[in-house]
Structure formats: C-alpha cells, structure tokens
Amino acid sequence: MINALPPATVLILGALPLLFLKGKAKGTWMLLLPILSFINLMALPEGSHWTFGFLNFEITLAKVDRLSLIFGYIFHIVAFIAALYALHVDDRIQNISGTIYAGAALGVTFAGDMFTLFVFWELLTISATFLVLSRRTKQAIGAGSRYFMVHVAGGLCLLAGIIIHVQTTGSAAFGYIGLESFASYLIFIGVGVNCAWPFMHSWLVDSYPEATITGTIYLSAFTTKTAVYFLTRAYPGTEALIWIGVGMAGFPIFYAVIENDLRRVLAYSLINQVGFMMVGIGIGTHLAINGAVAHAFNDILFKGLLFMTMGAVMYRTGKIRATDLGGLYKSMPWTCTFCIVGAASISAFPLFSGFVSKSMVMEAASHGDLRFVWFVLLFASAGVFHHAGIKIPFFAFFSHDSGIRCKEAPKHMLLAMGIAASLCIFIGCFPQFLYAHLPFATDYDPYSASHVISQTQLLFFSALAFTLLLLGGIYPAEMRSTNIDFDWTYRKGSRWLYKACGQLFDSINAFGDRVFMQELPKALARFVQDPAASIQKHGARLLSESTGDEGPLARRLAEAEYRTKNSAYPVGGGVFLAVIFLGVLSLFYMLF
Amino acid sequence: MKRPIDIDEELRMFDKPENIKRLLIIFFIASTVVILIDLVYHRHTVFAWEDYFGFYAVFGFVACVVLVIVSKYILRPLTMRKEEYYDD
Numbered sequence: 001m002i003n004a005l006p007p008a009t010v011l012i013l014g015a016l017p018l019l020f021l022k023g024k025a026k027g028t029w030m031l032l033l034p035i036l037s038f039i040n041l042m043a044l045p046e047g048s049h050w051t052f053g054f055l056n057f058e059i060t061l062a063k064v065d066r067l068s069l070i071f072g073y074i075f076h077i078v079a080f081i082a083a084l085y086a087l088h089v090d091d092r093i094q095n096i097s098g099t100i101y102a103g104a105a106l107g108v109t110f111a112g113d114m115f116t117l118f119v120f121w122e123l124l125t126i127s128a129t130f131l132v133l134s135r136r137t138k139q140a141i142g143a144g145s146r147y148f149m150v151h152v153a154g155g156l157c158l159l160a161g162i163i164i165h166v167q168t169t170g171s172a173a174f175g176y177i178g179l180e181s182f183a184s185y186l187i188f189i190g191v192g193v194n195c196a197w198p199f200m201h202s203w204l205v206d207s208y209p210e211a212t213i214t215g216t217i218y219l220s221a222f223t224t225k226t227a228v229y230f231l232t233r234a235y236p237g238t239e240a241l242i243w244i245g246v247g248m249a250g251f252p253i254f255y256a257v258i259e260n261d262l263r264r265v266l267a268y269s270l271i272n273q274v275g276f277m278m279v280g281i282g283i284g285t286h287l288a289i290n291g292a293v294a295h296a297f298n299d300i301l302f303k304g305l306l307f308m309t310m311g312a313v314m315y316r317t318g319k320i321r322a323t324d325l326g327g328l329y330k331s332m333p334w335t336c337t338f339c340i341v342g343a344a345s346i347s348a349f350p351l352f353s354g355f356v357s358k359s360m361v362m363e364a365a366s367h368g369d370l371r372f373v374w375f376v377l378l379f380a381s382a383g384v385f386h387h388a389g390i391k392i393p394f395f396a397f398f399s400h401d402s403g404i405r406c407k408e409a410p411k412h413m414l415l416a417m418g419i420a421a422s423l424c425i426f427i428g429c430f431p432q433f434l435y436a437h438l439p440f441a442t443d444y445d446p447y448s449a450s451h452v453i454s455q456t457q458l459l460f461f462s463a464l465a466f467t468l469l470l471l472g473g474i475y476p477a478e479m480r481s482t483n484i485d486f487d488w489t490y491r492k493g494s495r496w497l498y499k500a501c502g503q504l505f506d507s508i509n510a511f512g513d514r515v516f517m518q519e520l521p522k523a524l525a526r527f528v529q530d531p532a533a534s535i536q537k538h539g540a541r542l543l544s545e546s547t548g549d550e551g552p553l554a555r556r557l558a559e560a561e562y563r564t565k566n567s568a569y570p571v572g573g574g575v576f577l578a579v580i581f582l583g584v585l586s587l588f589y590m591l592f
Numbered sequence: 593m594k595r596p597i598d599i600d601e602e603l604r605m606f607d608k609p610e611n612i613k614r615l616l617i618i619f620f621i622a623s624t625v626v627i628l629i630d631l632v633y634h635r636h637t638v639f640a641w642e643d644y645f646g647f648y649a650v651f652g653f654v655a656c657v658v659l660v661i662v663s664k665y666i667l668r669p670l671t672m673r674k675e676e677y678y679d680d
Contacts (some may be wrong), residue, residue, distance in 0.1 A: 142678075256664035258672070289596070329606060366638040374639070382655040398606055450635035453626075458652040460626045465656035467619065476664040482677040483668075491678055 004044050008074060008120060010037035011079070011103030015096045026095065027087050033099060034080040038104070041072055048112050057172040060112025066104035067293070067439045071229045072110045074297045075102060077423070078221040078304055085308055085416035086214035092094075097130035098218045104223040109229055113172040114162045121158065125151040128223055131215030132207045143210035143330055146487070150193060151205040158190025177234040178564030188235065194227035195278070196271050198247040201292075204271060205255075209263040209320075213311040216263060218306050220270060221300045227298045228277050232439075237284025245278030246376045253383035255485065260321045260478050262310050266303065269346065269388040272380055273299045279377065280361040283368055286440040291360025293438055298353040298427060302345035305420040306392060308341035312409035312417070313396055319404070320351050322391075322478040327401030334407045334417075336397040341421040345428065347459060348381060353424040355455065356431035356446045364446075367489045382462045389459075395478065395515040536560035623649075 013032040021029055050061035080101040081096050089095060104127055107120030120184075125148065132144035164183035166172050177184050192577045196204045204224070208216050235241060252268035252275075253298075259265045273295070280292030313328060314320045329336040341352070348354035358381065365374045408414070426435050469475040527534050540556040564570055605611055627649045637643050 138679075172636060254661060254663045254667050257660060257673075258668045327607070363638075371639065378651060379655045379659075381660050382652045386656050401607060447638065450634065450637070453629055453633065453649040454635055456649040457626050457629075457646070460623045461649040461652035463619070464623050465653045465660075467616070469657065469660055474664075475660060476668065479672070480675050481672045482675050483671040484673055484677070485671070585647045 001420055004040050006050055006107075007041050008038070008103045008107030010040050011106065012100050012123075012452055015099040018092060018095050018099065030087070030095060030099065031080065034076050034083060034102070037079075037103075041069075041076065051112070053440045054115070057115070057166065058113060059172070061116055062110045063112030063174075064110060066235060067107050067229070068438070070293060070297060072106060072227070072439045074300050075105050075109065075222065075225075077219075078102075078300050081304065081416050081420055082214065082217045082221070084419070085217055085311070087412040088410060089212075089214050091134060093134045093211075094212060094215060095335070097127040097134070098215065100102060101127035101131065101218055101222060105226050106228045110421075111174055114166060114174050115172055117174055117230075118155075118159060118162055121194075122155055123180070124223060124226065125155060129217055129220055132211040134215065135210060135212045136591060138211070139394060140210040140212075141206040146490070147197045147203050147207040150200075154190050154193025154200070156190075157186050161186030161188075161190055165269050175233065176236070179235060179238045179240060188238075188240075191227050191230050191234075192244070194223050195231065196224055196248070196274060197278075198251060199486050201248070201252075201271050202485050205252075205264055205267040205485060206487050208270075209261050209502050210266040213303070213315055216307050216311060219302050220266075220303050224270065224274050225296050225300055228281070228292065231234035231278070231281050232292060234287060236281055236289055238282055241278045241369070242281030243281075243282075245275045245375055245427045246284055248272065248275030248278055249380035250376050251277070253380060253387055255483060256383075256387035258481060258483060259390070260323055262320050262322055262396060263307065263314075263324070265371055265387055265392060266306050266310065268487075270299075270303055270383055273346070275304065275380065276361050276377065279373060280364060283370070285364055285368070287360055287367070287442070287444065288364035290435075290440050290442050290444070291357060291364055291437040292300065294360060295354075295433055297434060298345065298357045298424070301420050301427075302353060302424050305342035305417060305424060306346065306388065308413065308417045308420065309335050309342060310392070310396065312413050315413070316406040316409060317404050321480065322395035322399075323480055325396045325402055325404070326399040327397070328404065328406075329397040331404065331406045332397070332408050334414050336393065338414075339393045339397065340415040340419045343389040343393050345424040347385035348455060349459060349571050350428075350447070350452045350455060351425065352428040353452055354436070354492055355428055358454070359446050359451060360444060378458070382458055384463045386466055390463060400428055443447040473507070476517065530564055533564035536564070 001137060011033055014029070014036070017029060018026060043064060044064050046064045046066075048060045048063045050059075051210065052059055079099075080104070082098065085484065086094070086098065086543055101124060104120045106122035108117055108124065111117035111120060128151075129144050129148040132140055132147055134140075148492065161183045164310060165177070165181070165187060168183060177187060179185065179188060193200045193203075208219050211219055231238075231241065248271050252271040256265045256268040256272070259268060277292040277295050277299075280288040280295065282288075313325065317325065317328070345352040345354045348358045362374065362377055362381075365377060409417070435444065466475070537557055537560050540553060540560065543556075544550055544553040606615075627646045630645050630649075635642065641647060
C-alpha cells in the first residue's frame, strides 16, 4: 500500500484553492504546490499503480519508470520556476490554468494507458489556450482560438487512432506502438501536431509570442515536451522521425534570422531544438534516445530561461520588437547576464548545458553514418548560435542604444532566472548528475578534447561571420513586419474559402430563386388561368409542328380561344368524354 | 520628475567606440588562435572530412553566411508583409 496520490492530482486539485486564496497566501500556495507534488512523486516506487478495470480495459493512473521519471523531474523543476517567475501575476485565470497545465503534463507523462493519457492530453490543450487568451489583446484572442482549433483537430486525430488501436490490439496499455497500422499513423500525426512538425508548426510561432509574459514560460516547457515524451515511448527508432527532425532543425533558423519579435525568434528556435530531439528518437539507439531525453531536459531550462529574460524586458519596457530595443545592458545588467547564460546554453558552448546533450544526438548520427543528417544538424548548430545565441542578447541588450531607461526586473523574476541559469551551468559542468537519470545507463563523456575544440571552432567562426556581416552592413536590418508562414493557409486561406463558399452557395441560391420562386410559379399561373385553352393551344402547336403545316394553326388557336371564353363546347364532346370515362371504369371493374 | 537622458553621459563600457574596437581585436585574435589549434592537436574524428584543417571553423563561417544571405535575399522577399497584414 502506498500513501501517495496519482502524480497529476496534487497540482490539478491544488489549483482549486487558488479560486479564493489572495495576496501572499496565494503566492505561497503556488510556490508550495510543485514542491508538494514533487514530494508526492518521490513517495511513488517504480512500477504501475492505481490499476483498475474499466469496461473491458485496464486503466493505470500511474506508471513510473526511468523515462517517465526524468520528464517528471524536469516538469516539477520548471513548474516551480515558472510559478516563482509569475509571483506578481494577480489574475486567477492565469494562476489556475498555469497550475492545471503543469498537472496535465504530469498526467500524460505518468499515464499507463491510452484513455488516461488522452484525458490529460486534452486538458493540456484547454489550459494552454487560457494562457494565451488571458493576454486579452485582439491578437492574443485570435491566436488563442487558432491554437485551440489546431490542437482539437490534432487531439481528434489522436483519439481516432487510439480507438482503432485499442479495438484491434484489445489492450489499452500505453507502450511501444511503432509505425505499422493505420491506427499507428493516426496517433503519430495527432502527436506530431503537438510536437510542431513542419507544416503543423505554425500554431507555435503564432501563439507563443502572443501569450502572456508568464504564460509563455509554461507553454514553452510542456506541450512540445510531452509530445517528445510520447514519441520516445511509442515510436523510438521510427525512421520517419529522423527526416521530420532534419526538417525541424533546418527551416526555422531562416525565419528566426529575419523575425523582428524576439519572442517569436525564440519560438522558431524552440522548433529547431525539438528537431534535434526528433532525430535522436528516430535513430533509436541507446545513445540517441538518451541524447533526445537529455536535450529535452536541458531545452526546458534554457528555452524557459531565454523566454524569461525576454519576458522581463517586455515587463519593464512594454516592448519586444528588436527594432524598439537595444542598449538595455545598462538598465538590466542581471537580466542581460542571465540571457547570455541561456544563449550560451542553447548554442552548446562548452561548460553550458546544451553542450552535454546536443552532442549525444550528433554523435549518434555520426555513428549511424547518417551523413546528410549530420550535416544538417551541424548547420542547425551554427544557425542556432547565430539567431538565439547572438541575435537575442545583442538586439535586446546591446546594438544601438534605444534610449530606454528602465528598472531591473523584479526580484522574484531575477530569482527564477537565476535558478534556471545556475541549473544550465551546473548541468554543463557536471553532466553526470543528468546522465545518471537518463533512460539508459551511459558512460558518455562530452568533454573529450576533440569535441571541445571542434565545437569552440564552430561557434567562434559563426560569431565571426555575424560580426563581419554586421560590420559590412550585409546583416539584414530588423524591420517591423509580418513574415508569412504556414498559418497563412488558414489565416488568409480560410477567408478565401469563406468567399468561395459564399459565391458558390449564393449563385445556387440565386438560381433556385429565379427558377422555383419566380419563373415556375409565373408559368403555372399563366397555365391555370385557363387550363382548357392552354392544353388545346399546346396541342394545336404540336400538331402544326409535326405536320409542318402552319396554315390552320392561327385558325385553331382562335377557335380554342373562342370556345373556352364562351364555354362553347359542343354537347356531343361532353357526352363522348363521359362515355369514354365509363368505358374505362367498367374495364377496370371487370379486370380487377 | 524624470531627468532627460543625456546619451553622452550615459555611455558605458559597451557603447564607447574605443572599447568596441578593443573587444573586436581580442575577438579576432581569439578566433585565429582557435583555428590554429588544428595545427598542433589532431582531433579524433568519425568522418574523413572532419580531419581537414579548420573544418569546423570554415563550416561555421560559411553556414552562417549562407544562412544570412538566403534569409535576406530569398526568404524575406517571399514572406515579408506589412505588420498589419493579418489585421485587415
């Protein structure tokens, strides 16, 4: 018997008191929740817990193993850091949705069956949407609605896959799936939406920069990383993931170079980093999986840190576009320092966290003799240094002096950034503490002389290129602009679809109106005004057409007109019709 | 009352041209040293091309130049719209 609760419950149920707590009590409770939740997780031994039957399937609320544990650890760490960073936020919608969002991520991570997983998966979408919406600007409400619709579509795809998968295999257990059946493809794509694969990525760069300052810290940590966790468990060694990862590592860096909104630059760089994880999962060797998981762990910290520094800049200056910023190192020296630590970590400088995890994926690619993949990843490594490592700190804190003088970030924000920055350096210097918790045992040593030298050369000369291009005036000047991406298809495309549908249905409507509401009743009205004459005239016309004799037509028409007007039908005609009618009637009577 | 900002008075370490010049010189020297390590130390490699003198340095430099050129001259003309593009 264990005395713990299922891992997700502490945060999700713990969000309820936030409805009525106020001021300091609320802040303390928000900080306490991740700690309580972590203690609860520590009380859980490895294995499956809370298993019970539901219909014909087995539900497992918590399955604890090395893979779920390491994601559990980092989710708790970042939940605490994000809560600390958001200590000043007095908005219940954000407080509650942030806490539930972190709880939902834990729910997915420890779900032992597909049904539990799906419930928490949807809870992730709902709570994340509120983090975007609660910025309450026109852009945020638009981006939040689009976020919701894209993720609901992805969730339905996942649900369809889960139902077919459970039906065919007869088991609801969540474990290795592999890309084989139709159902496995549906699940794969449904998860891919959350993972921001190419062409499904635009929700991320659309919504994260529009979310609230503190909401983005939560967002950057959970949605994509739970999807990474899902793929690590269900699709390790799936070759398609290598190519998806290559695409993700490659294309966003070009966008990041020309993007003006610095939080959007970070959103593109997030996709780029998840690309490294995809390649690692796709390669599927122990080293590669370890690399993917370690990189997810580090990315949550350094990407969160970078988003926090940009958030602090936004909080103090109200601006986030590179064109509006610059020279802030004088006003915000600590934030600037933390930003540089984050930048060094994401660029994989030796002694910073990115160095000890990215290299595992690179090494796995070179051991697998994946030459093209290796080249793209190396290109992406240079590129990420270029846009996230140099561009972010340079345009925000150095570059030209924007004239902005503001206060340093508030203390709780500095503390949150400080914790994240210290962890980045600590993991970079003592990677064995991270390696000890990876899914597979490893004796990997990132600090070989060759590796340190080659990485330093790569980074120094990337920086040299930046410097020379900037001095030479070739570096693209930041401009206030929107860069269209794949979301164009549904943001502009939907308007065209709306217009096209409008035109199609409007024309059908107009046609129906003309034929059925106007011309047909008119013709009918004309006919029933004088039906007998109309029939006779029509008959006369047909007769003249068939015989080709136009002569008697006018006479016959006049006759028909005369007869009906004066009711001048011969009596014999009426008797003749009556006799025919009686004859037909008796014929029916005799036959049936 | 906020004091008007006097840019000259506010100039600090990274704003003064002579400091920037000094920093650049240090950076260029460091870069040269980093690439020259290849002469004295043989890196352990997996692929044959990694053995070339200054492979990583040249790759990093060329990659970033290509990145910037492609972004500026190909991607930006294709994708850049005015800031209010989606608003109307």
